[in-house]
Amino acid sequence: AQSVSQHNHHVILSEAASLELGCNYSYGGTVNLFWYVQYPGQHLQLLLKYFSGDPLVKGIKGFEAEFIKSKFSFNLRKPSVQWSDTAEYFCAVSPTGGGNKLTFGTGTQLKVEL
Amino acid sequence: GAVVSQHPSWVICKSGTSVKIECRSLDFQATTMFWYRQFPKQSLMLMATSNEGSKATYEQGVEKDKFLINHASLTLSTLTVTSAHPEDSSFYICSVGHQRDTGELFFGEGSRLTVL
Numbered sequence: 001a002q003s004v005s006q007h008n009h010h011v012i013l014s015e016a017a018s019l020e021l022g023c024n025y026s027y028g029g030t031v032n033l034f035w036y037v038q039y040p041g042q043h044l045q046l047l048l049k050y051f052s053g054d055p056l057v058k059g060i061k062g063f064e065a066e067f068i069k070s071k072f073s074f075n076l077r078k079p080s081v082q083w084s085d086t087a088e089y090f091c092a093v094s095p096t097g098g099g100n101k102l103t104f105g106t107g108t109q110l111k112v113e114l
Numbered sequence: 115g116a117v118v119s120q121h122p123s124w125v126i127c128k129s130g131t132s133v134k135i136e137c138r139s140l141d142f143q144a145t146t147m148f149w150y151r152q153f154p155k156q157s158l159m160l161m162a163t164s165n166e167g168s169k170a171t172y173e174q175g176v177e178k179d180k181f182l183i184n185h186a187s188l189t190l191s192t193l194t195v196t197s198a199h200p201e202d203s204s205f206y207i208c209s210v211g212h213q214r215d216t217g218e219l220f221f222g223e224g225s226r227l228t229v230l
Contacts, residue, residue, distance in 0.1 A: 004157075032217045043118070044158075044207070044221040051216070090158070094217030099163075100146065102217050106157040 002027035002093050006105035013081050013112050021076040021108050023065075023091030030096040033074040035065055036104075039087045047089070050074065051096075061085070086112045116142035116210045120222035127198055128230055135193045135225045137164075137208030143188035144210040148219065149181075152205040164191040164208075198229040 007022040025031065035047040048059025055067040065076045074091060091105040117140040127133050137147055145166045150158040162183050163171040170183035180202075182194040195202050205226050209219040 009155075034217060036221075043223050044209075046218055049216075049218060092217070100148065100211035100217055100219060101160055101163065102148075102158075102219060103160070104150075104158040106155075 002031065002095065002103045004091050004093050004103055004105035006091050006108050008108045009106065011108055011110045013110070015083055015112055015114055016080045017112075019076070019078040019081045019085070019110070021089055021091075021110070023074045023076065023105060025072050025074065025091075025093045025103075027072075027093060027095065031093045032096055033065075033067055034092040034094075034102065035059065035063070035074075035076050036090045036092060037087050038090070044090070047076075081110075081112045083112045083114055086110060116140075116144070116212055116220040118208060118210050118220050118222040120206075120208055120225050122225055123223060124226040124228070126228045126230065129199055130197055132194055132196045133198055133227060135195075135206055135208075135227070137191045137193070137222055139189045139210045142210060142212065142220075144191075145188065146211060147185060147191040148209045148211070149183060149191075149193050150207045150209065152207060152224075158207060161193075161206075195227065198227070200229045203227055203229045 003026045005024045033050040037047045038044045050057045050067045058064045090107045092102040119138045121136045147164040149161045152158045164185040166185045172178045185191040207224040209221045
């Protein structure tokens with residue numbers, strides 16, 4: 001079975017600071033990788049995804065993530081955060097061809113201060 | 115993307131009673147829906163896959179007689195927590211996948227259950 005580890009549980013940044021949230025997964029086969037975000041009071045929504053191809057993927061709102069296969073990592077980055085990025089971020093993985101069953105990390109609560 | 119709605123958003127019940135949570139896919143016919151559970155400060159844990167017109171598939175360790183799932187139509191799945199106890203208090207979230215095998219899901223707003 002796969003597992004996902006997110007290293008940072010709480011992150012506090014000032015506006016314009018750079019962001020990197022770590023995500024590592026454990027699985028013996030090929031995977032699809034995701035970052036989901038939950039803004040306060042809203043549904044979980046997809047931020048970006050990696051299925052194959054270019055390991056650097058870009059998502060909404062200026063976020064990007066890089067898949068490093070050798071490190072089993074899929075870290076999320078943003079060069080300059082905004083107050084509106086305050087949210088909880090979840091890394092998730094599903095086995096390629098294994099249906100739509102996601103395994104989530106424990107989430108990282110990001111707070112961006114003005 | 116799909117619009118997924120859950121009802122109720124929160125519910126408080128007495129120990130020993132049963133609670134039903136509905137999950138509706140408002141603009142997409144979903145043959146499969148997923149039920150997750152989230153404890154405070156923990157990750158979302160997949161409980162079961164709800165299959166339209168057939169039995170749900172439960173994850174290891176999830177009691178199927180405790181968490182009854184019914185997926186009677188392409189737009190509605192229900193989760194019934196039977197004989198609820200305080201340890202069942204949690205946040206229950208359903209989701210729908212638009213495309214097969216992509217892992218890209220659309221989530222409901224979640225239902226918070228508190229069992230007294």
